[in-house]
Amino acid sequence: MSKLAGTKRKEAPNGTKEKHTKKPKTTEANAPKPKVTLEHFPEASDNSDLDGEDEEAPIDDNGVELPAQTGDVTDSDNPKAFKLDGSSSAEAHAKQRVLAKERKAAKPNADSIARSKKIWERLRRKSHVPREERKELVNELFTIITGRVREFVFKHDSVRVIQCALKYANPEQRKNIVKELQTDLRSLAESRYGKFLVAKMVVEGDAETKNLIVPEFYGHVKRLINHPEASWIVDDIYRQIATKEQKATMLREWYGAEFALFQGKGAPAGETAELAEIIKTNPEKRNPILQYLHQMINSLIQKKMTGFTMLHDAMLQYFLALAPGSEEQRAFLEEMMGDIDKDTEGGGGDLYKNLSFTKSGSRLVCLALAYGTAKDRKTIFKIFKDTIDTMAFDQYAKLVLVTGLEVTDDTTMTTRAVFREILGEKLEDEQQRLDKLESVANDLNARQVLLLPMVGPTKWLVKDQDKAIYDEVYAVRQTSSKKAPELRRKALVEYLSTPLLTFVQKRAASLVTTTTGCQFVVETLLACTGDAKAEAKTAVAQLASDDPTTAEHLANSAAAGRMFKTLVLGGAFDPATKSVQLAEPRLEFTTALWPIIKPNTLAWATSASSFVVVALTESEDVDAKVREEVMATLKKGKKALQTAAGEKPVKGSKTTEAKGNAGARMLLQKL
Numbered sequence: 001m002s003k004l005a006g007t008k009r010k011e012a013p014n015g016t017k018e019k020h021t022k023k024p025k026t027t028e029a030n031a032p033k034p035k036v037t038l039e040h041f042p043e044a045s046d047n048s049d050l051d052g053e054d055e056e057a058p059i060d061d062n063g064v065e066l067p068a069q070t071g072d073v074t075d076s077d078n079p080k081a082f083k084l085d086g087s088s089s090a091e092a093h094a095k096q097r098v099l100a101k102e103r104k105a106a107k108p109n110a111d112s113i114a115r116s117k118k119i120w121e122r123l124r125r126k127s128h129v130p131r132e133e134r135k136e137l138v139n140e141l142f143t144i145i146t147g148r149v150r151e152f153v154f155k156h157d158s159v160r161v162i163q164c165a166l167k168y169a170n171p172e173q174r175k176n177i178v179k180e181l182q183t184d185l186r187s188l189a190e191s192r193y194g195k196f197l198v199a200k201m202v203v204e205g206d207a208e209t210k211n212l213i214v215p216e217f218y219g220h221v222k223r224l225i226n227h228p229e230a231s232w233i234v235d236d237i238y239r240q241i242a243t244k245e246q247k248a249t250m251l252r253e254w255y256g257a258e259f260a261l262f263q264g265k266g267a268p269a270g271e272t273a274e275l276a277e278i279i280k281t282n283p284e285k286r287n288p289i290l291q292y293l294h295q296m297i298n299s300l301i302q303k304k305m306t307g308f309t310m311l312h313d314a315m316l317q318y319f320l321a322l323a324p325g326s327e328e329q330r331a332f333l334e335e336m337m338g339d340i341d342k343d344t345e346g347g348g349g350d351l352y353k354n355l356s357f358t359k360s361g362s363r364l365v366c367l368a369l370a371y372g373t374a375k376d377r378k379t380i381f382k383i384f385k386d387t388i389d390t391m392a393f394d395q396y397a398k399l400v401l402v403t404g405l406e407v408t409d410d411t412t413m414t415t416r417a418v419f420r421e422i423l424g425e426k427l428e429d430e431q432q433r434l435d436k437l438e439s440v441a442n443d444l445n446a447r448q449v450l451l452l453p454m455v456g457p458t459k460w461l462v463k464d465q466d467k468a469i470y471d472e473v474y475a476v477r478q479t480s481s482k483k484a485p486e487l488r489r490k491a492l493v494e495y496l497s498t499p500l501l502t503f504v505q506k507r508a509a510s511l512v513t514t515t516t517g518c519q520f521v522v523e524t525l526l527a528c529t530g531d532a533k534a535e536a537k538t539a540v541a542q543l544a545s546d547d548p549t550t551a552e553h554l555a556n557s558a559a560a561g562r563m564f565k566t567l568v569l570g571g572a573f574d575p576a577t578k579s580v581q582l583a584e585p586r587l588e589f590t591t592a593l594w595p596i597i598k599p600n601t602l603a604w605a606t607s608a609s610s611f612v613v614v615a616l617t618e619s620e621d622v623d624a625k626v627r628e629e630v631m632a633t634l635k636k637g638k639k640a641l642q643t644a645a646g647e648k649p650v651k652g653s654k655t656t657e658a659k660g661n662a663g664a665r666m667l668l669q670k671l
Contacts, residue, residue, distance in 0.1 A: 312361035349383030454527035497528035561609030570621025606644035610663025
C-alpha cells in the first residue's frame, strides 16, 4: 500500500469517552489580561514627549502594569479607533485637491494646457459637435500649440491634445507638427505615452510625412528593437510604411555596427539586405556578420520578443546564408526548437507560432520542416494543434500546413493533426460541420490545404510566390523524406475522400453558386474515391434539371458551365500536352447527367453553357451510344443551332458570317 510522505493519519474513534482534564485554577500569574481602553492612557498634554523616551508603563485601576504598545496601531487592529485630530477624510481630500490645482497653476503654460485639454474633451465626442463648431475649435487648438508642440508631448494628459490635433489637421498642419518633433521622434518612441503619438503620425501622415519619420530611426535600430516601449513602434514602421529601400537600410543594421554608420539618411542606392549576396561580395566578413546577427536574434528570442517582422526577416536571412545540411544550419534549427518547452502549458513554441504568420517567417518554418527530422516535425505540429483553423485561413500560415503535409512521411500523424481540425470532425452537430467545410471550400487560402494534395500546385490554385516556396520545399524533400510523394499523396486523398464526397452530396446546391465552390466540386469528384462518390455525382447532376432557358438556371452561370464541361470530359485539360488528362478511376459523370439533360439537349446547346454539349460529343469518358443520341438530337434542331450561332450570308460571297454562340458554331461544324 502506498504511503503519503509527511502525512499523519488521524486515529479512528474507539467508542470510549475521553477523560476531560480539569482547567487549572486562575492565579495572578496566569490571569487574563484586562481589556485595554482609551481610559487607561493619560491624556496627551502639550509637553508630551513625542519621541516616546522614558515613558512610564500604563497601569490599570488595580495597579497592574499593562503591556507596552509596540508597532503601529491600525484601524484593522482596533476597529473602534478614534481620529484625534478632529478633521474628516473629506476635508483632507479637499485640501489635497486644492494644493494639486495650485501646483498645476504654478507650472509654465498652465492656462494654455488647461484650455487645450478642454478643447480635446469637446472634440473627442465627434458626433456631439457640429461641423462649424469643430472647425473653430480645431483652429483655436492650432493657435495654442503651433510652435509649442514639444511642451505638450511628454506628458500623459497633454500628449492626447497633439494626437487630437493630428486627427483633424490638414496635410500641411500635420507636416508642421512632424517637423517640430522630428528630432524628438526617438525619444517619443521610447516614451510610455509618446509612442502612441508616433504611431498616430505614421497612420495619419502622407508619403512625404512618412519619409520624414523613417530616417530618424536609422542608426538606432539595434537599441530601439530591444527597448520595451520603442520596439513595437519601430517594427510597425518597418512592416507598414517603410519602402523597400528603407527596409533594406533598417535590416542591414542587424549585420554589424559598420552597417549602422552610413553617409546621409540611408544606405547607398542599390544596396541590398540579402545577406547571402553581401557575404558573397565580402567573404572575409562572413563570420563577424553571422556572429553579430546571431547575437541580436538570440537576444530577442531569450526575451520572448518573437513577434517582430524585422526579427523574422533577419532569421530568414541568417538561415539562407548557411550552407544546406551544415552543422551551423542544424545548430540554428535546434536553437529554434529550444523555444518549445514540453513542461509549459500548451508546449510553448511562441517563436514558431509567430513566425508562421509573416511572409519571411512562414518560409523559414517551411524550410525548418523540410530540413528537420521526423521527431522535429512531430514536435512542431503538436504546438500548432490549437491554431490549425486560424493558420488555414491565413495567407502565410497555410503554407506551413501544406508543407507539413507534403514533407512528413507519417501521414497518420499529419491527417490527425491537420485534417481533423479543418474537416471539423470534432464537431457533433452536422450542420456546423458542413458550414465550416463550406467556408473552407470558398476561401482562397484554406482550400489549398485540402485541394493541393489532390491536384498539386496548379496555377489556378497556387499563386506564383507560393509556388516558389513549394518548389523550394519539394527540392529539399528529395533528400530529407523517405516516402515517395505519390504514396504520400494517395494516403492523404484516401483520408479526405469520404468526408469531402459526403460534403459535396449535401451542399452541392450551395457550392455551385460560387466560382470557388464549383472548382471544389470538380476536384473532389475527379480525385476522391469511395462508395460515396456515386451519390455525390447524382446530387451534382440533379442541379442541371429543369428548363435551362430560365435566367436563374445553372446553364446561364459561367462557373457552373465550366464545372459541368470538365466533369463530362472526365478530367482537367493539360496545357503542356494539350489534351485532357482522364481521372483514374474514370469518373463517368455522363451516366448521371445525360438522363437529366436529355429532354433539354437543344436548349443546352444554344445556351451560355453550350460547351457542355460539345464535351458530350468529344469526351473519351462519354459512352459511344450517348454521343450518337446527342448528334441525332442536334441534327433535328439544326435551324435552332444556326440561329444561336448567328450565321448570316456575307454580301457578294458564298461564305457566312458568324457572330453568336461559339459552342453552337462548333456543333454545326460537327454536323
